[in-house]
Amino acid sequence: MTASAVIFYLLALLTLGSALLAVTSRHIFRSAIYLLFSLIGMAGFYFWLQFEFIAAVQIVVYAGGIAVLIIFSVFLTQKSGELLPPQKGSRKFFSALAAFCGFALCMLQIVKHSFPLDDHDFGGPRVADIGQQMLSIDDKGYALPFEVVSILLLAAMIGCIVIAMKSGSRQEAIGSENASK
Amino acid sequence: MNTPGLYHILFISTALFFIGVYGFFTRRNLITILMSIELILNSVCLNFIAFNKYVWPEKLDGVFFTLFIIAIAAAEAALAIAIIINLYRSHNTIDVNAAEEMKY
């Protein structure tokens, strides 16, 4: 067993274990932290696969951004020390069953299928290539999706602000809307 | 147990995906549901990278998709949290079953 394999299994243990804990823990703050670990585990996989850029993005955006966002919102909405309400046992059972069945089915298919593996190991992609192709406007360029995503991000940002804005008139409007419902 | 390869990675991502699904089904708190969705998105990202690495190593499309997914996930998370906070303001709770004014 090579070191690479050992690292892989450790990463797998970290990722899956903390993911499982993240979805089962009844302490919401803890589950947010478990999620953070899981995300970091994912970044580890990207490193392991030699996709350093993606790993960096993962750490910056996910572990650094989204996780923090989630933790903030937990702070905003949750009283400390309060446990999440328990879910019905039957619901848990059927969810687990569904998830397991889905997992089994997928794995069955994956194992049965033989992917056309390319054995040449090129190593990870160079960041320069990524940048070049991302912004090129030729056949294989991703300039257009890039622009679209940037507009989407902008729109999302504005949307977040509008939704979360705590202006008096708006609040009233929402309140009256609720009342009318 | 041989060297970890595509199949191992796919196992990880599939497991992660269904862990996310399980969380999505069982959680009642909106934030935890959002967390489950993040897990699912991550598993997809991992797939993209893995296929990029093992099947078409000379291409970069998997990378791009992952990047876009991360970007959109970030936007989505931001929006979702804005909605969640708003919901919390109006209902004082973020339980999924609490918001049912628009039922029927």
Place this chain on the structure above:
Amino acid sequence: MLPLWLLPALPVITALLVILLPAKHTKFVSLAGTILQMMAVALLTVSFAEQRREGNSSLFLFDEKIEWFSSWNASLHFGVDGISVAMILLTSLVVTAGILVSWNIEKQGKEFFILLLLLASGAYGFFISLDLFTLFCFLEIAVIPKFMLIGIWGSGNKNYSANKLALMLMAGSALILVGILFMYYQMPIGKRSFDFVTILSNPLPLQSQLILFPLVFVGFGIFTAIFPFHTWVPDGHSSAPTAGSMFLAGISMKLGGYGCLRVATTLMPEAAQHYSIVIVILAAIAIVYGAFATMMQTDLKYINAYSSISHCGFVLLGIGMLTKSGINGAVFQMVSHGLMTALFFAVIGMMYARTHTRKVSEMGGLLKTIPFISAAMFIAGLCSLGLPGLSGFPAEMTVFMGGWERPETIYRVVTVLACMSIVITAVYILRAIGSTVMGPVKNREFEELPKAMWNEKLAAVILIAGIVIMGVLPFVLYKLVNPATQEIIKQMATG
């Protein structure tokens, strides 16, 4: 001759004018529009008779075709034969009377008149359509306003009645639509058409006729209260406002009869022959059973509604007999029943406006206080029980003769059963008249009631004139209808 499309268009134009002009003009604009369409109908009738006299023997006169859905080969194809002209005449009389009767409506008058006019438009369009698709569209136009008329201006259990009526009629329409589409897709690709004449010249194969005929016949039959599907009639009529009841019984139920005759029987003659016995038996049940059920009613509107079931049974009986006299009689009965029942409902509305009751047991001696209205009720009642000299008599007798024409025992038994209803009709009509119009004045308040207004008198006179003319000179209508009937019979023989 005016173009035929003017008939459905005139009410719509009137309705538009009503929308645009201020509310105080509503009544006068509606009346003017109705008079205009009455004149158009008169012109149509005269020129129709003129053309026939000149020997124009084509199946449908004033044929005109306007492209509409050319991709489906559906067009606004209009044309009339004698049967349609008879129905159009009926419609114009009932519409005018209905507008006159609603003269004093208070609540949302504008909308009320618009809906009435829309209904009239639908009925006119239905009767002149020679394209099944168009026909169906007009049928729907004629159904939907009724829902609102009952739901908004109705009385009593109006929501229930409106829903029941709309749902049952919609179910009928659905069956008809299925039938029409079936017919359309039965034709070879490229020749597919909704056109009546085209389908007539390419009759369907017997096998599909046998499947299709019950659908279409029952679909239209619901409109004309075929036996197990008649329950919308009493509730709908009793809840509807006066003009609504008049339109419902006077026109809408005729849409069904006309459809049964024109679409179901004419286009599928072999299946009609095959199912004739079933139709006839159902019709006889409706006639006798409706009459007996009427006997037990105590509300004037229910009495008339149930008697409509019985009378419309004669229409189906006549059609089901598939003899010339039978079909002639069915058309006569449609016209007669339309006029008579419209008069009846108009009179009941007038009485209700004065006495605020529709219970037979609470009225009495009205002949003394409101003689004109009571006399009109008398005439309506006598027409209903088939008194010679009024329209009911030639209609019923023609149906009976048509029934007896079939030599098979079962048809004759059914005819005799139907004949029996004239006695039962006499019983319930005299019961109703005897205790409302005649007898001592039961309620002190009824000693002094307002006399009939000019509009009410005019409405009643229009309808009575129709009834009497048809009763005294039935050969006029016969000459109008008979050639068309003979065509149907010929179709039956060759098809």
Place this chain on the structure above:
Amino acid sequence: MPELILILLIPIMPFAAFLLLGLANGNFIKRWAGAIGTGAILVSAGAALLTAYDYFFVYGGSGGAYRKILVTEYEWLQFTPEISIKMGLLLDPVAVMMMVVISFISLMVHSYSICYLKGEQRFNIYFSYLGLFTFSMLALVMSSNIFQMYIFWELVGVSSFLLIGFYYQKPSAVAAAKKAFIITRFADLGLLIGILILAFEAKSLDFEAIIGQFGHGKSASVSTSSAWLGISTISWAMLLVFIGGAGKSAMFPLHVWLPDAMEGPTPVSALIHAATMVVAGVFLVARLFPVYYFSAPEILNLIAYVGVFSALIAAIIACTQTDIKRVLAYSTMSQIGFMMFSLGVSGFGEEGLGFTASQFHLFTHAFFKALLFLCAGLVIHEVHSNEVSKMGGLRKSMPLTHISFLIACLAIAGIPPFAGFFSKEEILLAAWERNKPVYWIALFTSALTAFYMFRLYFLIFRNSNKHLHQPEHREGSAGQMVPLFVLAAGSVVLGLIPFGRFVSSDGRPLATELHLVFSIAPVLLAILGVSTAAWLYNAPGNRPQEVSQRLGNLYKAAYHKFYIDEVWLFLTKKVIMNGIGKPAAWFDKNVVNALVNFSGNSTIGLASKIKKLQSGKVQLYGMVYLFTVIASVLIIIFFINRN
């Protein structure tokens, strides 16, 4: 040749009066309604007399027989090329005779009514209805087509309804009107079905064609070809037609409406329910007599028995009634029974004495029965009651009425030389010759007739010891007395007409002669009846009560009209209303309507069940989605994608 205008005038004039008086509403019309109506009828009656004269003495006869003359005809409504309703005017001896009777009696009644209904609120309406009735009745007898006859048959019925219910605020009048209309309508159902059968058997609705096909000796074999229950189709048809006639003519058991119909104004009873409309049934049978005789002899036999039975039962009931008009009504029924059975026992041609006698009796009866009613009207007017117990000794205060009534009573009792004697003798002779049992019953009935008529006479005009009457009892006015005298004169002399010369079953003159020997028995019995009545009712003391007590149950049954009304009431109220009507209404409400409601409610129920699936719970959706995907994938893998 017949003059069309003159003949058309006969029915048109009353019709014009009907329209004018019914529609116009001015004060002038209201005031002069009586005069207008009477004038119109006067023209009509004049035209009828003129036509009768022309027909019988100028153009009607040819080759020793009176022909049927079709004056005019118009196709009113066609059913099939052969079968159509035609509006025509047919003249034959019976029709002409009827025409004269109707227009003449109607004239008398019109004139009488002017004074009788003076001051009535709906004076013009009354005369309008009378006009309608006279028109319909005249058109009925002149019909050339059986369906045309049916049309006017119905119109006559409705005008009878309107006139019985003329005092529409009296509940009893309304009830009587309804009863009369519904029972005759029920009988008309028979007539209608009979016509339907006849139409398709004869392939025509014209009287000429029907009689031409079935009204001769050869037709018997044709008609027996198709039979049902052992009776030929044509017999069934004729039986049904007779039921129609029996309803109109108040034959047992369809007679119950006639006594109640007396709720109408008395002149109306005289015109409609004594002289004209009620004999329409007799007329109908007479009109189709050849068909009955040749193609349905068994039905003719039945008619004889129904007629004689009705005559008997009506006479018995009449002996016990105390309402003057009801007695007269039962007497009418009894006399119509005479006419009916006379037709029933009649032969054809040379042997057609019964036919002639029947028509003769119809003719004379119209006069004396109308007279009786008009007199009764005057009496009622004076006494203000219908009950005979309130009357008595009116001979002194109303001498002229008394004489007229007496003449009529003598005529109806069959005392020579009054009109009734001749016609009744002929009837009895016809019965004697052809059917002995009928004869004996008829003989007994005619004695009863004399008894109950004189019972009435004595109770009203003699027997003054019961009540004291004020001296101001007066006669009616001239407008009422003149008709009385005319009718009384008619009742005296009309019997001398050689009726057989004019009216007979085949149009050929029939020689009728008086058999004096034969007449002895009936006349003696009549005199016996009169003297019994005198013994019982024209004497002090309590004889009637004693006799009625001695008769016991028979008297009670007769007094209650043999409970036939109750049977009808049971049939209509219990059997039809409760037995059929109520279940039908219940079925409609609780089965048919419930089915509709059930389908509606079950849709709503199903929808509210399904609605729960749309819970709005995303997680549940997700789970269902996932399971569905898994299941579909499994299905695709293991079932569809297997090969």
